[in-house]
Each structure stands twice: as C-alpha cells, then as structure tokens.
Amino acid sequence: MSRLRKEIDEALLDFVGRQRPALLDISADLAPLMSALDALLSGGKRLRPSFCYWGWRAAGGGTDPGIVAAAASLELLQASALIHDDVMDSSDTRRGQPSVHRRFEALHRAQGWPGDAQAFGGGTAILLGDLCLAWSSEMFETCGLDDERRRRGRAVYDVMRTEVMCGQYLDMLEGTRGEATVETALRVVEYKAAKYTIERPLHLGAALAGADPRVTAALTGYGLPLGIAFQLRDDVLGVFGDPAETGKPAGDDLREGKRTVLVALTLERASAAQAAALQRRLGDPALDRPGVDELRAIIEETGGLAACEALIDRYAREAREALAAAPITEEAREALTDLATAAVARLA
Known part of the structure; x- marks a missing residue:
C-alpha cells in the first residue's frame, strides 16, 4: 500500500x-x-485511486x-x-x-x-x-492506457461524476428542508459518498481491465456497503473526532447543520426536549465547545451513536462477506481487505 x-x-x-x-x-x-x-x-489518504487500482488488479489487470x-x-x-x-x-x-x-x-x-x-x-x-x-x-x-481501455473506463467516470453531483444536491436539499430521515440520509450517503468513494473507483479500475461482469457485480457487493460504512464513520468523526486526526474543528458537522444518518438516528430516539435542543442548536455557526458537548451528550444518551456504530458494523460485515466470495485473486482480496480496514477504522 x-x-x-x-x-x-x-x-x-x-x-x-x-x-x-x-x-x-x-x-x-x-x-x-x-x-x-x-x-x-x-494531504489525503488516496483511497479512491487505491480502490481503482485494486479494481483493476481484481479484474486481471497487469502492471501497466x-x-x-x-x-x-x-x-x-x-x-x-x-x-x-x-x-x-x-x-x-x-x-x-x-x-x-x-x-x-x-x-x-x-x-x-x-x-x-x-x-x-x-x-x-x-x-x-x-x-x-x-x-x-x-x-x-x-x-x-490504450484507447479501448479508456473508452470502457470513460463510461464509468461519467456516471461517477453525475452521481456525486446529484448526491451533493440531495445533501444540500436535506439540510435546507431540515427533515432528514434515516432513509433519506442513507440515500445521500449512497450517492454522495459510497458510490463515489469506493464502488465506482472499483468499477473504473475493473472496466479499464476489461472485467468479467461477475467480477464487477462482486465488487459492487463489496464496495457499496463498505462505502456506506466509510461515510457513517465520517459522520461519527465529524461530531466526535479528534481535530488533530480529522483536520477540522471538533463538532464542525454540527455547526454546519449536516443532516447525517447519525443525526437522523438520534432524532428517531430523542425525547421531545432532546429533539428540540438538537434542532435548535444544529447549524449554529457560533456553536461553542460547551454547545458541542451538549449535543454530543444528546447523541450518546439517546442511543444515536450506538445505533450508528451498529450500522457501521453491519455494512462492514456485508462488505467482508461479499469480498470473501468474490471471484478474484488472493492478492487483490488481501489488498481490498486492508483497504476495508483503512476505510472504516481510518487507520491509513
């Protein structure tokens, strides 16, 4: 790596x-x-290029x-x-x-x-x-790479760019409406992050290598749930992460008013008073450290954080199971296993 x-x-x-x-x-x-x-x-962990490269290798691409x-x-x-x-x-x-x-x-x-x-x-x-x-x-x-390989890859590249822009709009829309549910928040996650970060880079590499459709399908089975787990981890870090590790101030997602899956899970479980407090302070650009701590406490006390961690575990498990059954080389399987750990635990 x-x-x-x-x-x-x-x-x-x-x-x-x-x-x-x-x-x-x-x-x-x-x-x-x-x-x-x-x-x-x-900066950056180079995850997308890494997934693209190992999508290529998983589909039989060589050392070009x-x-x-x-x-x-x-x-x-x-x-x-x-x-x-x-x-x-x-x-x-x-x-x-x-x-x-x-x-x-x-x-x-x-x-x-x-x-x-x-x-x-x-x-x-x-x-x-x-x-x-x-x-x-x-x-x-x-x-x-030769023209034919690039032609195959270009189709994936085009879809990926369209999807991430649509996902970004849906993200803004949920923030504007202020009524995100777990279902709608997961839709944003799928198109703004999961496909763009992992599934489509894998597909791009596979397409460049001329992948068998079975390999492409297996990479979806691995990449899509892993991409969701990746973004859910990002949502948790956006509220509870160490600024020295994330590169952003503590609780920045709360100041920006992001309607994440973590927030939706919290609101599902919150009392009327807790929901009112969260809704009132979410999106306040002047939210100070005590305010961040108050909202963190609500997210933990309602069980929203635990529910989000459970979802991360579930999607990561789905990805591991799909990878274990994928018709790819052991070298690619080992590399994609390491990338899964890096994506969900943020170790890389």
Whole structure:
C-alpha cells in the first residue's frame, strides 16, 4: 500500500508539474492558485485511486504504469469536490489548513484590495474547483492506457461524476428542508459518498481491465456497503473526532447543520426536549465547545451513536462477506481487505 501511494503521489506531482508552466505563462498572478492546489493535494489518504487500482488488479489487470496515472486522476476529481463542498458548507478548514475560499479571502484582505473579500474567496475557489475537474479528465485521457481501455473506463467516470453531483444536491436539499430521515440520509450517503468513494473507483479500475461482469457485480457487493460504512464513520468523526486526526474543528458537522444518518438516528430516539435542543442548536455557526458537548451528550444518551456504530458494523460485515466470495485473486482480496480496514477504522 505504501508503494502504491508513493506512485500515486508521484503521478499527481508529475501531472500538476506539467500544467504549472502553462498557467504561469498566462500570468504570474495565477501562482497562488497553484500554491493552493499544491497544499490541498499534499494531504489525503488516496483511497479512491487505491480502490481503482485494486479494481483493476481484481479484474486481471497487469502492471501497466498507465493504471496508476488513471487512478491518480481521481484525486483531482476529489480536490474539485472538496473545494466546492467547502464553499457550500462555509467550512473554514480542510485537512488541517485553511479551506481554499478562506485562503483567498485572506489574500484579498492582506493585499488591501477593494470589494468583498468573501465573494472573491468563494469565486476563486469555484474556479479552482472547476480547473481540478477539467484536469481530472485530462489526466485520465493522457494516462497512457490504450484507447479501448479508456473508452470502457470513460463510461464509468461519467456516471461517477453525475452521481456525486446529484448526491451533493440531495445533501444540500436535506439540510435546507431540515427533515432528514434515516432513509433519506442513507440515500445521500449512497450517492454522495459510497458510490463515489469506493464502488465506482472499483468499477473504473475493473472496466479499464476489461472485467468479467461477475467480477464487477462482486465488487459492487463489496464496495457499496463498505462505502456506506466509510461515510457513517465520517459522520461519527465529524461530531466526535479528534481535530488533530480529522483536520477540522471538533463538532464542525454540527455547526454546519449536516443532516447525517447519525443525526437522523438520534432524532428517531430523542425525547421531545432532546429533539428540540438538537434542532435548535444544529447549524449554529457560533456553536461553542460547551454547545458541542451538549449535543454530543444528546447523541450518546439517546442511543444515536450506538445505533450508528451498529450500522457501521453491519455494512462492514456485508462488505467482508461479499469480498470473501468474490471471484478474484488472493492478492487483490488481501489488498481490498486492508483497504476495508483503512476505510472504516481510518487507520491509513
């Protein structure tokens, strides 16, 4: 895994390094964009490229170096999604540093430019996210794999991008309505996270390798429940996680008012008083540490946290059982077992 991650990092650095001169030839004023992207790409666990690579190997793909570049292109897609997500959520940090829109707000203020610093930061972040989206396609198309392999993979890539954008809209919609149920929250999880993070990267690698339909179906049986478990763990960390590990302030999901499965499970079990307290303070950007502690206590006391942990265990077990029966090589099975542990326990 460490070798693969190093190869993915090198492929990213090489691609971005080749793009840099063209931007700086346009204008030296574009240098801060590249610096912001460099900072964002320096973090991350490279899960999506790893799942793509092992989807390729599970389907019989060999050691063609083009697969690493194709898989690494998913990090640029992820960078686009993170940048845009932070703008929509008004997030201050990402991976332990200022989010892109906050970074450019600060630049605006530091330069003493006229106008609205917040609008400048948000607009710049949207453009950098769009650039990353365009570059993800370019990196995929120039990965070195032959035309027929890329044609097969392109169909999966297109579906994946459509699904994650639809999932993002559904996520915003649930937050706006303020009435998410466990069922609707799980729908968001499926399309915003589970398919995008694990199932479709696996399918992409498998398609590039020319997978047998039985292998693709087996990868769904493993990838979809694992992706749900991954996002449910993320929901728990968004409330109870250590900022040193998550790279975001404690309780940030509560300040952002995210209508997660964890919140829906809590509201299902809450008394009228507990539900009122949670609904009143959820989404308050000024929520302080005592407020976070109060909401954490409600989530634990109602059994919402325990119910979410039980769901994580259930979906992770489904993934392990599907992987055990999958018609793939033992090498791929072992690697995907390790990735499952990393995704759910966040050990990688």
